[in-house]
Amino acid sequence: MDVAPAPGTLPYYEDVSPGTGALPPRAWWSVSDARRLNLGGAWRFRLSATAEAEDASFARPGFDASHWDVLPVPSHWPLQGYGRPAYTNVRYPFPVDPPHVPTENPTGDHLRAFDLPDDWPGGAAVLRFEGVDSCARVWLNGEELGTFKGSRLPVEFEVGERLRPRGNVLAVRVHQWSSGSYLEDQDMWWLPGIFREVTLIERPEGAVCDVFVHCGYDHATGLGTLRVDCTPGGTLTVPELGLDIPTGAPVIVPVEPWSAELPRLYDAELATEGERVPLRIGFRTVAVEDGVLKVNGRRILFRGVNRHEFDPDHGRVPDQETMRRDLLLMKQHNVNAVRTSHYPPHPAFLDLCDELGLWVVDECDLETHGFEEVGWRGNPVDDERWTPALLDRAARMVERDKNHPSVVMWSLGNECGTGSGLSAMAAWIRRRDPARPIHYEGDLSCRDVDVYSRMYADHAECELIGRREEPPQADPEADARRRNMPFLLCEYAHAMGNGPGGLSEYQRIFETYERCQGGFVWEWIDHGLRHRTADGTAYFAYGGDFGEELHDGNFVCDGLLFPDRTPSPGLLEFKKVVQPVRIEGDAERGLVTVTNLHDVADLSGLAFGWVREEEGVRTDHGRFEVPALGPGESARLELPLMPREVTAGAEAWWTVRAVLAEDTAWAPAGHEVAWAQFAARKRQGGRVRRGAPHPARRAEGGVVVLGPGTFDAASGRLKYLGGSLVSGPELDVWRAPIDNDRGMDWYPQGQLEPKWRALGLHRMRRRVVRVSVGGDVLTVATRIAPAASDLGLRVLHSWTAAGDRLTLQVRVEPEGDWTLPLPRLGLRMGVCPTLDRVRWYGGGPGEAYPDTRAASRIGRYEAGVEELQTPYVRPQENGARADVRWAELRRTDGSGLRVDGAPPFWLTARPWTTEALDAAAHTHELTRGDMLWLHLDHALHGVGSHACGPEVLPEFRLTAAPAAFGFTFTVLRPAPEESL
Incomplete structure (x- = not known):
C-alpha cells in the first residue's frame, strides 16, 4: 500500500537524504564469469503530470499494464514523445525553494516483466541501475527495494530472495524533479528517464564484493608496485609479469608504465571462491611535486576537452560505438585529456580511456550553480543537512571508478560556490584514495584541492599566474598555498559558434611556464537535438525551440563537434x-x-616527410630521417637544395609533416599528427598578364564602358562584367554576428554586437561624391556611413582595364573618432549563382579568421559553394578562406570569373546575403538566393571566445584605419575544367 508521508515530513523525492535500501557502492567491472541479465529493451510506460497523480498499485503482482505505452530503456522520455526537453545553463527551471519541487512534477512509471534464464543458478543477486534522472523508487515483484537520487551514478539493490524463475515484474517510478535536482544544475538539457542500463547480476557464494587495485610506478628504478585489495580474499594472476599472488599482498616488479601517450595495460585475473573477474592494470603514479603536477615523474600538459555525454537523437544515451568514436576523434585531433563535465561518464567510457590513452579528470555529479542567482542563499554545499547526499555522491563516483589508470584526478563538482560540504567530500576522498590529487574550481582559497583551477582566465592573467605573480589574496597562508600549486584551466576557449580564437596564444603560455599545465576546451560537442520542420527538413534545435518557460538559447551548442559529430573548424x-x-x-x-x-613518448612512432610546391603545385617531395627524440629534445635537419630550374617570380613553399609510421589503436599509418609550412621563396609580384589598356568611355543608356565592365554612369556601380549581371563590388564592413560578438557581461567591453548595431554598422548608407572618367581610369568616390552618426569611411575606387582584365584599386580613409573595431573591411559583390565551383590558391582547406588561422595552409583547393559553408547550429559569419592569392568561380562548362588580389585577401562565397545569414536562427532557414555573394576582404576582425571567455586579443582587432588594396577581375571563357 502506498502510504502518504506523515504531517511535517517530506516525501522521499524531496527528502535531502540520498535514498534508502541501496547496497554500499563498489567498483565496476564490465564482465566476469557471474551471470548477467540485461533488462533493457521495451518497457511499459505511463506518464503522469504530478508525483502523486497515481498510487503505487502498478507495482503489485498481476497489475494489467497492457494498455500502457511502450518505451525503450535506456532512454529519456521527452525524446520519445512524452513531454519536452528543456535547456537552461545556470537558472533552475523551477522555484528555488530547497528541498521542495513543484507539484507539476512529470513522473514516469516503468514496468518490465522478465523470466530468468533456465540455467540461472539462483541465490544472491543484485539489481543495478547505471543512471536514472532524477529520482527513482523501485519495486520487484510487489516488494519495495528502495529509493535513490544521484542521476549519473550507479545504485544496486539486493534482490536474490525476491526473484522467481518466471514472471518477475520490475516496477520503477521516476520523478523528473526531486531534491537531487538542486544538486544537478549542470549546463545541459533537463532530460528525465532511465537513461543507462539496468542489469541483474548473479552474486554466487564467495563472489567479489569489491576490489581496489593499487598501482604505482617508480620512474627512477622502473619498478612497479601492485597490491589488490579484495573482499572476500582471493588470488591475482598477471601472466605477463609471472605473478600469481594472494590479494592484499604487495609486490614490486619491473614494468612498463601507463600513460596517455603509451597506454600500457597488463591483463590480469582476480579469482575468489565464487567469481573470476578480468582486470586491466596500468602502473602509474600521480603527484604534485614542487608546484607541478607529474605522472611517473614527468610534468604533463593537458591538451584537453570537457565532455558531456550527448547524442542528437538520444540525449545522454550514447552507445559503445559512439563512445569509441568520440575517443578516436579525440586521439586523431591531438586531444590527450578529458574532464568529465560535470558528472561521471558511462563507466565503459573510462575503460576506453584506459585502452586508448587519455588523462581523465573524473568529476562528481554535483552542481548548484542556480543558487548564484539568489546570492548563494540556501546553497546545499554549505548546509550540513545535505552533506550525507554529497558524501554519497562522492563515494559512488570514487568506488565505481577507482581502478582506472586513466583517472588521474578527482573533481568535487562544478560551480557550487563554497561550503563545508565540499570540504567533507574532499576529506573523505583523501582518506579513501590518497593517491590521486583533488580538483575543484570554485574556491579561490584552494583549501580542499591540490591544483589551482580557473575558468576562462584571459591570456594576460594566465601569464601572471605562470610567473606566480597573480594578485594576492587576503589570507597570506591560503595565498602562499595557492601560489605553490600547479595551474590549469578547467574550462577555456569556449567553442561556441565560430571560434574559439586565441588558442595559439594560450598554448604559448602553457609551453612557456612550467606551472601552467594546460586546460580543457569548453566543450567537446554541440548539444543540438535533431528536429524536423513540417516538410521533413532536418535541423538541430536548441534552447527555446521546445517552448521552455526559461531557456538559454543556443548556449547549449558550444562544442568542437557539431551535433552529428562532424569536426568543426x-x-x-x-x-x-x-x-x-x-x-x-x-x-x-x-x-x-x-x-x-610529448609528455612521455619519443618520436620513434612517427615518420617525417617534406613537400615543395610552387604556386600550390608540387614540384618535389621526400623524407626526413629524424632521431627518436625524447620529450623536450630537438634536432636540426637539412632541407634539400632548391633546384636551379624555378619559375621566375613564382612563390614556393615547404611543407613538413609528421605522420604515424605504423597503425595504432586509434589511427592508421600515415595519419597526420603534426605539420608546418614556411616560405621557400616569396612571391615578387602578382600574376603578369599582357594586353593594351582600354580607355573608359561614356555610352548610351547612362553607362560607362571600360574593357569587360559596364558601369552605371551616375552611381559608378559595376552592372555587367563580360556581359553577365553583377552587383557591386561595394565596400562592406558588416558581418552576421557570431556568438562571440554577443559576448558576456563579465567582459562588457567585448560585447560588440549590440554596440555595432547601435552604431548602425549593419545599415550603412552610400553617398556618391563623384564619378569621373579620365583617360584609362574610371574614378568613383563615395562615403559610407550609418544614420545618426558623423562617423564615416571615404572610399576611392579607381578602375582600369587591360586586355580581358578589369582592375580595381581601393583606398579607404576613416572620418571621425572610431572607438569600435570594424567587423570586416572589404568588398561585397553579387555574381551569377551558377558559378558554384570555387578554385583558389591560398589558405585552406577550411575556414580561418585572424585568430584561428593556425590550421590554414597555403595550397590549391577546390570546392562547391555549399561545401564552403560552415553549418553552425545558429547561423553566423563563417566560411572565410585566408591568404587567397587568386580564386576562380566556374560553371559546369568551365566559364566563369577569376579574381586576383594584391595583397592576398580573405575569400568568402555564399548563396545567400549577409542579411539573410544575420536573420536566420537555424540552418534550414537559409535558402539560396538569385545571386552568389562574394566577400573579398582586405581585413577581418578576430573571433575570440567571448561567448563565455575573453574578448578578441588586441592584435586581432580590426581598427578603423587608412587602407589600400586591389583586385583584378578576369572573365573566364568555357574550357575543360582543370584539375588541381
Missing part, C-alpha cells in the same frame, strides 16, 4: 595548435628544427 584549429611536435623552418639557412613536445 575549431577542432581542426585545436589539433594544429596543440600538436605534440614543433616543426620550425629556416629556408634561408636550409634548416628544419624538430622538437618533441
Whole structure:
C-alpha cells in the first residue's frame, strides 16, 4: 500500500537524504564469469503530470499494464514523445525553494516483466541501475527495494530472495524533479528517464564484493608496485609479469608504465571462491611535486576537452560505438585529456580511456550553480543537512571508478560556490584514495584541492599566474598555498559558434611556464537535438525551440563537434595548435628544427616527410630521417637544395609533416599528427598578364564602358562584367554576428554586437561624391556611413582595364573618432549563382579568421559553394578562406570569373546575403538566393571566445584605419575544367 508521508515530513523525492535500501557502492567491472541479465529493451510506460497523480498499485503482482505505452530503456522520455526537453545553463527551471519541487512534477512509471534464464543458478543477486534522472523508487515483484537520487551514478539493490524463475515484474517510478535536482544544475538539457542500463547480476557464494587495485610506478628504478585489495580474499594472476599472488599482498616488479601517450595495460585475473573477474592494470603514479603536477615523474600538459555525454537523437544515451568514436576523434585531433563535465561518464567510457590513452579528470555529479542567482542563499554545499547526499555522491563516483589508470584526478563538482560540504567530500576522498590529487574550481582559497583551477582566465592573467605573480589574496597562508600549486584551466576557449580564437596564444603560455599545465576546451560537442520542420527538413534545435518557460538559447551548442559529430573548424584549429611536435623552418639557412613536445613518448612512432610546391603545385617531395627524440629534445635537419630550374617570380613553399609510421589503436599509418609550412621563396609580384589598356568611355543608356565592365554612369556601380549581371563590388564592413560578438557581461567591453548595431554598422548608407572618367581610369568616390552618426569611411575606387582584365584599386580613409573595431573591411559583390565551383590558391582547406588561422595552409583547393559553408547550429559569419592569392568561380562548362588580389585577401562565397545569414536562427532557414555573394576582404576582425571567455586579443582587432588594396577581375571563357 502506498502510504502518504506523515504531517511535517517530506516525501522521499524531496527528502535531502540520498535514498534508502541501496547496497554500499563498489567498483565496476564490465564482465566476469557471474551471470548477467540485461533488462533493457521495451518497457511499459505511463506518464503522469504530478508525483502523486497515481498510487503505487502498478507495482503489485498481476497489475494489467497492457494498455500502457511502450518505451525503450535506456532512454529519456521527452525524446520519445512524452513531454519536452528543456535547456537552461545556470537558472533552475523551477522555484528555488530547497528541498521542495513543484507539484507539476512529470513522473514516469516503468514496468518490465522478465523470466530468468533456465540455467540461472539462483541465490544472491543484485539489481543495478547505471543512471536514472532524477529520482527513482523501485519495486520487484510487489516488494519495495528502495529509493535513490544521484542521476549519473550507479545504485544496486539486493534482490536474490525476491526473484522467481518466471514472471518477475520490475516496477520503477521516476520523478523528473526531486531534491537531487538542486544538486544537478549542470549546463545541459533537463532530460528525465532511465537513461543507462539496468542489469541483474548473479552474486554466487564467495563472489567479489569489491576490489581496489593499487598501482604505482617508480620512474627512477622502473619498478612497479601492485597490491589488490579484495573482499572476500582471493588470488591475482598477471601472466605477463609471472605473478600469481594472494590479494592484499604487495609486490614490486619491473614494468612498463601507463600513460596517455603509451597506454600500457597488463591483463590480469582476480579469482575468489565464487567469481573470476578480468582486470586491466596500468602502473602509474600521480603527484604534485614542487608546484607541478607529474605522472611517473614527468610534468604533463593537458591538451584537453570537457565532455558531456550527448547524442542528437538520444540525449545522454550514447552507445559503445559512439563512445569509441568520440575517443578516436579525440586521439586523431591531438586531444590527450578529458574532464568529465560535470558528472561521471558511462563507466565503459573510462575503460576506453584506459585502452586508448587519455588523462581523465573524473568529476562528481554535483552542481548548484542556480543558487548564484539568489546570492548563494540556501546553497546545499554549505548546509550540513545535505552533506550525507554529497558524501554519497562522492563515494559512488570514487568506488565505481577507482581502478582506472586513466583517472588521474578527482573533481568535487562544478560551480557550487563554497561550503563545508565540499570540504567533507574532499576529506573523505583523501582518506579513501590518497593517491590521486583533488580538483575543484570554485574556491579561490584552494583549501580542499591540490591544483589551482580557473575558468576562462584571459591570456594576460594566465601569464601572471605562470610567473606566480597573480594578485594576492587576503589570507597570506591560503595565498602562499595557492601560489605553490600547479595551474590549469578547467574550462577555456569556449567553442561556441565560430571560434574559439586565441588558442595559439594560450598554448604559448602553457609551453612557456612550467606551472601552467594546460586546460580543457569548453566543450567537446554541440548539444543540438535533431528536429524536423513540417516538410521533413532536418535541423538541430536548441534552447527555446521546445517552448521552455526559461531557456538559454543556443548556449547549449558550444562544442568542437557539431551535433552529428562532424569536426568543426575549431577542432581542426585545436589539433594544429596543440600538436605534440614543433616543426620550425629556416629556408634561408636550409634548416628544419624538430622538437618533441610529448609528455612521455619519443618520436620513434612517427615518420617525417617534406613537400615543395610552387604556386600550390608540387614540384618535389621526400623524407626526413629524424632521431627518436625524447620529450623536450630537438634536432636540426637539412632541407634539400632548391633546384636551379624555378619559375621566375613564382612563390614556393615547404611543407613538413609528421605522420604515424605504423597503425595504432586509434589511427592508421600515415595519419597526420603534426605539420608546418614556411616560405621557400616569396612571391615578387602578382600574376603578369599582357594586353593594351582600354580607355573608359561614356555610352548610351547612362553607362560607362571600360574593357569587360559596364558601369552605371551616375552611381559608378559595376552592372555587367563580360556581359553577365553583377552587383557591386561595394565596400562592406558588416558581418552576421557570431556568438562571440554577443559576448558576456563579465567582459562588457567585448560585447560588440549590440554596440555595432547601435552604431548602425549593419545599415550603412552610400553617398556618391563623384564619378569621373579620365583617360584609362574610371574614378568613383563615395562615403559610407550609418544614420545618426558623423562617423564615416571615404572610399576611392579607381578602375582600369587591360586586355580581358578589369582592375580595381581601393583606398579607404576613416572620418571621425572610431572607438569600435570594424567587423570586416572589404568588398561585397553579387555574381551569377551558377558559378558554384570555387578554385583558389591560398589558405585552406577550411575556414580561418585572424585568430584561428593556425590550421590554414597555403595550397590549391577546390570546392562547391555549399561545401564552403560552415553549418553552425545558429547561423553566423563563417566560411572565410585566408591568404587567397587568386580564386576562380566556374560553371559546369568551365566559364566563369577569376579574381586576383594584391595583397592576398580573405575569400568568402555564399548563396545567400549577409542579411539573410544575420536573420536566420537555424540552418534550414537559409535558402539560396538569385545571386552568389562574394566577400573579398582586405581585413577581418578576430573571433575570440567571448561567448563565455575573453574578448578578441588586441592584435586581432580590426581598427578603423587608412587602407589600400586591389583586385583584378578576369572573365573566364568555357574550357575543360582543370584539375588541381
